[in-house]
Amino acid sequence: MFRRGPHAAEVSPPEDLRFTDPAVPERSCCCPARPVVKVVMPPTADRPHPVDLWLCGHHYRASFAALVAAGARVEDLDTAAAAVRADHAAVPA
Numbered sequence: 001m002f003r004r005g006p007h008a009a010e011v012s013p014p015e016d017l018r019f020t021d022p023a024v025p026e027r028s029c030c031c032p033a034r035p036v037v038k039v040v041m042p043p044t045a046d047r048p049h050p051v052d053l054w055l056c057g058h059h060y061r062a063s064f065a066a067l068v069a070a071g072a073r074v075e076d077l078d079t080a081a082a083a084v085r086a087d088h089a090a091v092p093a
């Protein structure tokens with residue numbers, strides 16, 4: 001009834017680290033979506049160690065101001081090159 005096309009088996013796996021790196025979880029901490037950023041929350045007086053948060057794009061954008069205010073470090077997972085680059089959220093002037 002339904003036949004696969006002749007090139008169906010030739011689809012290569014995605015190069016995106018979100019899909020290939022076993023260190024990247026399939027779900028965000030905030031919702032079932034795949035994470036697009038890894039946020040490292042710095043230690044506080046109540047929490048003596050840093051905490052990793054895996055956020056989807058929607059919740060990252062929604063909480064960006066709070067993350068900046070908290071001095072969070074953000075690692076973009078969108079591309080392989082971005083995984084090497086670690087952006088630091090800018091502290092407002």
Ligand SMILES: [Zn+2]
Binds near residue numbers: 028030031033056059
């Ligand atoms: Zn989310």
